[in-house]
Amino acid sequence: MNAFDQSRRRFLQTSAGLVGAASCAWLPRLAAAAAPNPDRKRSCILLWMSGGPTQTDTFDMKPGHANGGEFKEIETSVPGLRFSEHFAGLAKQADRLAVVRGMSTREGDHQRGTYLMHTGQRPGGPLNYPSIGASLAKAMRPDFSTLPNYVAVNPSGVLNGSALGPGFLGPRYAAATVGVRAAADAESNEAPANLGVDFLALPAGVDQKRQDARLAMWKAQQDQFLSSHPSGAAEAQATIFQSAVKMMHPDAASAFDLSQEAMATREAYGKGTFGQGCLIARRLVERGVPFVEVTLGGNGLGWDTHQGNFPAVERLSKELDQGWSTLMRELAERDLLESTTICWMGEFGRTPNINNTAGRDHFPDAWTCVLAGGGIAGGQTYGQTDEAGMEVTDGKTEVQDLLATLCQAVGVDPSIEHYSPEARPIKISEGKPVEKLLA
Known part of the structure; x- marks a missing residue:
């Protein structure tokens, strides 16, 4: 190791903790003022249901059938459109939701289904495809600000x-x-989940001016290192570090600081990780982040209800309803809902028939996704399953078509091509947008 490499390593060791966390009171007001602007850039929020949610107990219920289960249907704000009784908040905003009841895929494995729904591609091929979050973030915001273009909140540790x-x-x-932040174990059990990004505080004795000087020194040394050590690995390391450095800026760090929100607001979203994640999503959308994914069931496979389906789904549904309905309400109050598209989905659905342990098993044949917000024609269902919920009888929708519809809703042409390392053009989605779902 030469002297340059040694000095570079010492510098990285001493500056690795350099970050900035500060309040920026004017930023939310600026975002709110910009929201009504017709030229405002669009955003997308993916609500990911890890484990595969049961459509029969949420948005495609079968009352009166043996497969119907324990829950009751309730009326919504849209005549004839009914949801589970545990979606009281969403029922009031049904005019903003488009329920896609004809989803049908071929992957009944958690990891394979998760990959398929995120990329539109079946796993196992020679090419590693980007997630829809990465593809849309690149297409929607090719420039980079202090905040990342793609944020995943509480992603599944399993998948x-x-x-x-x-x-x-x-x-x-x-x-x-x-x-969940490292300091969360010190919080009261009654306090909202402590979500955020760790290590976004400047070390003692280091102010912003000194940090900026250190980062300028790092950049000079890094540029010199890359010029003499050109490689994909070195460039990847530099890219990751630069992305982290941008998040260290006080304006960016403040976006993740939920302590800036009133406690009443935090509690309105729900105290769990999903509700607090929806609040972070709102704060990021206000600041122009194009794609945010929030997971419910991220500490495992929450919706994987092979046993004891109904108590688990009741708990998850109430958590979902509180976070999602509050998110839409707050986005609407800030004039952001018309520029924000929301997609609710998991890796597959669950069997309409109930097994001998009061559970439902994996079922990719006929299930449900939901679209909402900007670019979506709400207050409707698209697709239909038979009276037992076992097969799609109308409006069959495959994953490529769903992703193409999502692209179109956020103003991105799904046929936009990104290039693989072999210069092979790859479309964001090869499907066709479902025109009836689009506003």
């Missing part, structure tokens, strides 16, 4: 991996991860 990755787009388009 994270390549399904949420940037694939052949490279680390520049990787998701920045938000999770």
Whole structure:
């Protein structure tokens, strides 16, 4: 190791903790003022249901049938459209929701289904495809600000991996991860989940001016190192570090600081990780982040209800309803809902028939996704399953068509091509948008 490499390593060791966390009171007001602007850039929020939610107990219920289960239907704000009784908040905003009841795929394995729904591609081929979050973030916001273009909140520790990755787009388009903070174990059980990004505080005795000077020194040394050590690995390391440095800026760090929100607001979203994740998503959308994914069931496979389906789904549904309905209400109050598209989905559905342990098993044949917000024609269902819920009888929708519809809703042409390392053009989606779902 030469002297330059030694000095570079020492510098990285001493500056690795350099970050900035500060309040920026004017930023939310600026975002709110910009929201009504017709030229405002669009955003997308993916609500990911890890484990595969049961459509029969949520948005495609079968009352009166043996497969119907224990829950009751309730009326919504749209005549004839009914949801589970545990979706009281969403029922009031049904005019903003488009329920896609004809989803049908071929992957009944958690990891394979997660990859398929995030990329539109079946796993196992020679090419590692980017997630829809990475693809849309790149297409929607090719420029980079202090905040990352793609943020994953509380992603599944079981199914994270390549399904949420940037694939052949490279680390520049990787998701920045938000999770339960290290200090959360010191919080009261009655307090909202302590989500955020760790290590975003300047070390004692280091102010912003000194940090900026250190980072300028790092950049000079890094540029010199890259010029003499050109390689993909070195460039990837530099890209990741630069992305982290941008998040260290006080304006960016403040976006993840939920202590800036009133406690009443935090409690309105729900105290769990999903509700607090929806609040972070709102704060990021206000600041122009194009793609945010929030997971419910991220500490495992929450919706994987092979046993005891009904108590688990009741609990998850109430948590979902509180976080999602509050998110839409707050986005609407800030004039952001018309520029924000929301997609609710998991890796597959669950069997309409109930097994001998009061559970429902994996079922990719006929299930449900929901679209909402900007670009979506709400207040409707698209697709239909038979009276037992076993097969799609009308409006069959495959994953490529769903992703193409999502692209169209956020103003991105799904046929836009990104290039693999072999210069092979790859469309964001090869499907066709479902025109009836689009506003």
